Amino acid sequence: MKDETIEKVDAEIDGWQYMQALPEHWHGFTLDRSKSIDKDSYDLYRYVNEELHKSAIVYFHEETHEYKVRLKIGLIEFCRIEFITAKLADFEQLLVKQFEQMLMDMMEFNPAALSSIVRDKKIxxxxxxxxxxxxxEGFTLFIRPAQPVKINNGSYIVIDYVDFALESSFTVYYNIYRDEFFAEARIWNIPDVNYDFDSNELPELEEKLHQHMLPRLREVRARAQKEAADHAAKAQKEEGEPPV
Structure with a gap:
């Protein structure tokens, strides 16, 4: 991130009363005030629930020069588009109106937050x-169809099997605009896509899960374990090499 961008954000949030008055604990989440800066985002603060593997991060995005909120649920991170704004004063108004309810919905499933299309699909x-x-196959069911999770671009997480130790998962989504189910794996948190699960109706998805889900989970685990072993062997080799 450019120095001038950091200086701009620091100047804008200096003395920001809203941020200073945030509760340390809020609807099961704990406030983390530590700032984090990477190549294109400046994280101002976050609310975290480690046990639930969920967090909400308030940040400034250099690429678009906007304040935003992104959520991390399990291994999946996404931006909540309803919070995007360029002015801090407008951003604060959105936070006041919507942030607390968002935390509540993350803590306890709220069917009212779902699209009517999802409800009509009988998921x-x-x-x-x-x-x-x-x-x-060593993965834990983290998100289930009875409680779908809204992300972005009209997609909902319907099924999510996760191994947090390997940072790997298998996720089934439903997109309301395409009226389609599809799946994605993550191997050490890097997306890995195939099209074996693409379906338009639940019976079709059910059949494809029956045919392909176990082999896919085994594949994801095997690849994640191999990658972990390769990294460990490389690190051990580098430790054993004499200095040049």
Missing amino acids: MEWENGAKLPETL
């Missing part, structure tokens, strides 16, 4: 979705 009532195993 929450999906009988076989309710029978998904709690653990599968």
Whole structure:
């Protein structure tokens, strides 16, 4: 991030009363005031629930010169577009109106926050979705069809199996604009896509999960474990090499 951008943000948030008055604990989340700057974003603060693997981060995005909020749920991070604004005063108004409810919805499932299209698709009532195993091939069912999670661009997380130790997962989404289910894996938090699960209706998705989900989970685990082993071997080799 450019020095002038950092200086601009620092000047704008200096004495920002809203941020200074934030509660240390809020609806099950804990305030982390530590700032973090990377190549294009300046994280001002975050609310974190480590046990639930959820956090809400308030930040400035250099590329668009806007204040934003992004959520991290499990391994998946996404921006909440309703908070995007260029002026700090306008951003504060959005935070006052919507941020607390967002935390509440992250803490406890709120069906009212779902699109009517998702409800009409009967995802929450999906009988076989309710029978998904709690653990599968070493992955834990983190998000289930009975409680879909809204992300962005009209997509909802319907199923999410996660191994947090390996930072790897298998996720099924539903997109309301395309009226389509699709899936994505993450291997050490790097997305890995195939099209084996693309479906338009729940019975079609159910059949594809029956055919492909176990092999896909095994593949993700094997690749994640191999990558971890390769990194460990490389680190061990570098430690054993004599200085040049």
